[in-house]
Amino acid sequence: EEISETRAKIHAEDGVTREADLVLKAALKAQAAELKEQLQAAEKLALARRRDVSDATAELRRAEEANKVARECIDELHGIVRETNAEIANLHTAAARAGEERAEDAAKLERLRHELEAAAARVDKGDGVVVEAQIAREHMEAEARA
Numbered sequence: 001e002e003i004s005e006t007r008a009k010i011h012a013e014d015g016v017t018r019e020a021d022l023v024l025k026a027a028l029k030a031q032a033a034e035l036k037e038q039l040q041a042a043e044k045l046a047l048a049r050r051r052d053v054s055d056a057t058a059e060l061r062r063a064e065e066a067n068k069v070a071r072e073c074i075d076e077l078h079g080i081v082r083e084t085n086a087e088i089a090n091l092h093t094a095a096a097r098a099g100e101e102r103a104e105d106a107a108k109l110e111r112l113r114h115e116l117e118a119a120a121a122r123v124d125k126g127d128g129v130v131v132e133a134q135i136a137r138e139h140m141e142a143e144a145r146a
Contacts, residue, residue: 105143112140 116136 108143109140112136112143116140 119136
């Protein structure tokens, strides 16, 4: 009888153990399914983040290219400004030179006018210097045209 009771206990314990194994297996299956879902969600999120990073990288490259083009334009504009400033300086120099030349021309014309007046005065005095006055006048007119 004791053996039968022990066998019954062992058999009952085996049943409990089997039932516990089944419950444990079911719990592990449920946990595995949940972990699988979490893994799939994490993979989707990682893929979306990779796409975001890829998009951001492409946008960064486009921005860098636009920045490079802008720098080239700025450099070109700086060159144009330098050339324009040089041309302005040359124009100032030419204007100053032209002003000096005008002053020199005015002085020459004034000198020639005095010479002409002096020659005319000599002619009026009867010095017979008509040719000299004519030459001076022609000289002055030629200078005025130049």
